[in-house]
Amino acid sequence: xxxxxxxxxxxxxxxxxxxxxxxxxxxxxxxxxxxxxxxxxxxxxxxxxxxxxxxxxxxxxxxxxxxxxxxxxxxxxxxxxxxxxxxxxxxxxxxxxxxxxxxxxxxxxxxxxxxxxxxxxxxxxxxxxxxxxxxxxxxxxxxxxxxxxxxxxxxxxxxxxxxxxxxxxxxxxxxxxxxxxxxxxxxxxxxxxxxxxxxxxxxxxxxxxxxxxxxxxxxxxxxxxxxxxxxxxxxxxxxxxxxxxxxxxxxxxxxxxxxxxxxxxxxxxxxxxxxxxxxxxxxxxxxxxxxxxxxxxxxxxxxxxxxxxxxxxxxxxxxxxxxxxxxxxxxxxxxxxxxxxxxxxxxxxxxxxxxx
Amino acid sequence: xxxxxxxxxxxxxxxxxxxxxxxxxxxxxxxxxxxxxxxxxxxxxxxxxxxxxxxxxxxxxxxxxxxxxxxxxxxxxxxxxxxxxxxxxxxxxxxxxxxxxxxxxxxxxxxxxxxxxxxxxxxxxxxxxxxxxxxxxxxxxxxxxxxxxxxxxxxxxxxxxxxxxxxxxxxxxxxxxxxxxxxxxxxxxxxxxxxxxxxxxxxxxxxxxxxxxxxxxxxxxxxxxxxxxxxxxxxxxxxxxxxxxxxxxxxxxxxxxxxxxxxxxxxxxxxxxxxxxxxxxxxxxxxxxxxxxxxxxxxxxxxxxxxxxxxxxxxxxxxxxxxxxxxxxxxxxxxxxxxxxxxxxxxxxxxxxxxx
Numbered sequence: 276x277x278x279x280x281x282x283x284x285x286x287x288x289x290x291x292x293x294x295x296x297x298x299x300x301x302x303x304x305x306x307x308x309x310x311x312x313x314x315x316x317x318x319x320x321x322x323x324x325x326x327x328x329x330x331x332x333x334x335x336x337x338x339x340x341x342x343x344x345x346x347x348x349x350x351x352x353x354x355x356x357x358x359x360x361x362x363x364x365x366x367x368x369x370x371x372x373x374x375x376x377x378x379x380x381x382x383x384x385x386x387x388x389x390x391x392x393x394x395x396x397x398x399x400x401x402x403x404x405x406x407x408x409x410x411x412x413x414x415x416x417x418x419x420x421x422x423x424x425x426x427x428x429x430x431x432x433x434x435x436x437x438x439x440x441x442x443x444x445x446x447x448x449x450x451x452x453x454x455x456x457x458x459x460x461x462x463x464x465x466x467x468x469x470x471x472x473x474x475x476x477x478x479x480x481x482x483x484x485x486x487x488x489x490x491x492x493x494x495x496x497x498x499x500x501x502x503x504x505x506x507x508x509x510x511x512x513x514x515x516x517x518x519x520x521x522x523x524x525x526x527x528x529x530x531x532x533x534x535x536x537x538x539x540x541x542x543x544x545x546x547x548x549x550x551x552x553x554x555x556x557x558x559x560x561x562x563x564x565x566x567x568x569x570x571x572x573x574x575x576x577x578x579x580x581x582x583x584x585x586x587x588x589x590x591x592x593x594x595x596x597x598x599x600x601x602x603x604x605x606x607x608x609x610x611x612x613x614x615x616x617x618x619x620x621x622x623x624x625x626x627x628x629x630x631x
Numbered sequence: 632x633x634x635x636x637x638x639x640x641x642x643x644x645x646x647x648x649x650x651x652x653x654x655x656x657x658x659x660x661x662x663x664x665x666x667x668x669x670x671x672x673x674x675x676x677x678x679x680x681x682x683x684x685x686x687x688x689x690x691x692x693x694x695x696x697x698x699x700x701x702x703x704x705x706x707x708x709x710x711x712x713x714x715x716x717x718x719x720x721x722x723x724x725x726x727x728x729x730x731x732x733x734x735x736x737x738x739x740x741x742x743x744x745x746x747x748x749x750x751x752x753x754x755x756x757x758x759x760x761x762x763x764x765x766x767x768x769x770x771x772x773x774x775x776x777x778x779x780x781x782x783x784x785x786x787x788x789x790x791x792x793x794x795x796x797x798x799x800x801x802x803x804x805x806x807x808x809x810x811x812x813x814x815x816x817x818x819x820x821x822x823x824x825x826x827x828x829x830x831x832x833x834x835x836x837x838x839x840x841x842x843x844x845x846x847x848x849x850x851x852x853x854x855x856x857x858x859x860x861x862x863x864x865x866x867x868x869x870x871x872x873x874x875x876x877x878x879x880x881x882x883x884x885x886x887x888x889x890x891x892x893x894x895x896x897x898x899x900x901x902x903x904x905x906x907x908x909x910x911x912x913x914x915x916x917x918x919x920x921x922x923x924x925x926x927x928x929x930x931x932x933x934x935x936x937x938x939x940x941x942x943x944x945x946x947x948x949x950x951x952x953x954x955x956x957x958x959x960x961x962x963x964x965x966x967x968x969x970x971x972x973x974x975x976x977x978x979x980x981x982x983x984x985x986x987x
Binding site for chain 2: 438449
């Protein structure tokens with residue numbers, strides 16, 4: 276299978292839904308992907324079984340504050356400089372590009388990076404969603420040593436980090452990103468096929484395209500999306516309060532939705548840290564990270580990213596289960612509610628909403 | 632020639648004098664150097680002519696705020712990790728260590744790094760003094776591309792920067808340093824012998840030892856030091872005001888000395904940015920960067936570093952000419968008064984003090 280220009284809008288819609296509010300504006304990634312595919316042709320989408328055992332897979336993502344990445348489109352040179360550094364370090368060129376984060380712009384932009392490098396895209400990612408921090412990837416949860424990060428910025432600087440662990444990887448990469456103007460392209464881990472098995476979340480590019488296609492021409496886009504995701508509807512209503520601030524490369528804040536129609540009298544509050552992390556109603560948690568919580572336009576079922584939240588919007592909040600990897604002890608330690616500073620024990624969204 | 636334990640106190644005194652207040656506390660470097668020489672034996676001190684043309688020279692320095700480096704002693708592993716990274720990148724191990732900065736702790740500590748790696752120390756450095764910023768080195772002034780920085784911190788992280796220029800090198804290295812706890816060991820440039828010729832300041836380790844020896848057992852230490860340096864005495868007096876603050880990895884401030892004895896009624900103010908940069912008297916500049924300005928104890932002639940300045944100290948301020956490299960247009964652009972934000976045209980200290 277290949278990704279051509281006609282697949283990109285669906286991929287972008289799916290990535291926006293999986294971004295749970297974050298991962299960067301999908302329009303940025305879409306523009307880059309469409310431009311690159313027009314110039315270089317369609318991008319093969321391959322599975323792990325199509326790669327040699329020692330082939331090098333490069334998980335790439337843009338790193339930076341969403342408010343910045345809106346403005347910045349990574350240049351064509353950044354993936355090239357990262358690929359050159361990999362060849363210098365490993366003595367052989369990379370064989371495939373992978374999205375580190377399928378959610379948001381980082382799920383779509385790898386199509387552009389792969390097209391420009393003339394490489395296939397792996398049908399997999401490292402999150403199955405979006406997360407705000409570098410170490411919150413399946414490779415880390417799977418126990419692969421976080422031993423190499425390669426960053427390239429728009430100016431042309433290349434920074435290679437050999438961190439002692441994933442937390443230092445995040446800390447140093449974030450510092451470099453802020454110094455580089457709050458935006459950089461990053462290869463976090465360089466994986467051989469052997470190491471990637473069981474350490475990446477497979478099929479997520481295909482799934483994002485399917486999610487994007489589900490609402491195309493649907494009479495009931497919201498219902499179609501809900502069905503495609505296996506999501507529960509937390510509330511349908513109106514955005515009545517949005518508070519956001521950008522500090523240290525992160526967007527933090529809250530959004531409040533007051534119910535309308537059948538949900539009149541109800542009120543849901545979302546806690547945001549780039550992504551939607553916790554949904555609260557009357558002091559009770561209705562869904563929490565690492566499960567996915569996405570705000571969508573009630574009429575079109577298009578995802579509303581954190582930066583697009585506006586007072587008065589008519590929205591529906593959907594929530595659905597994360598990849599099982601995130602529900603393991605190491606997964607929860609890495610990206611459960613306590614990893615984000617919430618004093619909450621994780622409870623799966625299916626249980627929280629069983630009687631909702 | 633070799634550096635053994637008995638040379639280290641003299642080297643440390645000389646490096647403190649050449650540090651013009653900065654470069655880190657020489658006691659830190661001395662302790663490390665003495666410990667390493669006791670363990671590994673004396674360190675050969677060699678000239679460029681003793682190295683093969685393609686031998687790799689590693690200019691090393693500790694980077695960080697002086698207030699932090701007082702507390703931190705770099706571990707034995709940091710130079711090893713940098714040497715390993717160099718061998719990985721160049722396919723051959725380094726042949727010699729060089730001090731990037733002879734002034735302050737960074738002039739003494741390379742003895743420890745060389746001893747631990749079993750490598751000789753090059754009798755040269757990249758400044759002939761101390762400077763606060765990474766790009767303020769002779770290699771940059773000589774026009775060598777600032778194309779590689781390798782950093783290692785106490786935790787064990789290794790960061791390799793391929794910057795587009797020296798200013799980006801400074802910006803990214805500083806960000807990594809702050810993220811790593813405001814202290815890291817850094818190789819800035821890796822030089823072949825061929826490239827090092829004319830791009831390093833030769834003989835500075837020997838000179839620092841000579842400066843340190845000049846005051847040993849002297850009846851008039853201040854006069855002996857002044858003679859060894861070829862320095863003018865700007866004032867002898869008492870420290871009456873010291874103002875310092877540490878921000879973003881830098882110490883900034885001012886120190887005021889009121890004249891005593893023959894200098895009664897006079898008043899000299901020093902502008903500090905890690906180093907002593909400008910000496911002012913009655914609104915008139917008496918000496919300015921890149922020329923060297925050092926505060927010494929009037930009785931012992933021991934240099935007083937920025938962090939050691941205390942109200943009431945009896946001190947003398949000496950000033951003397953920098954290496955001619957710094958007086959070239961590129962030298963002044965890199966480390967002249969305007970590079971530090973002073974709206975001053977550089978005038979050599981000899982001219983400023985000719986009628987002083």
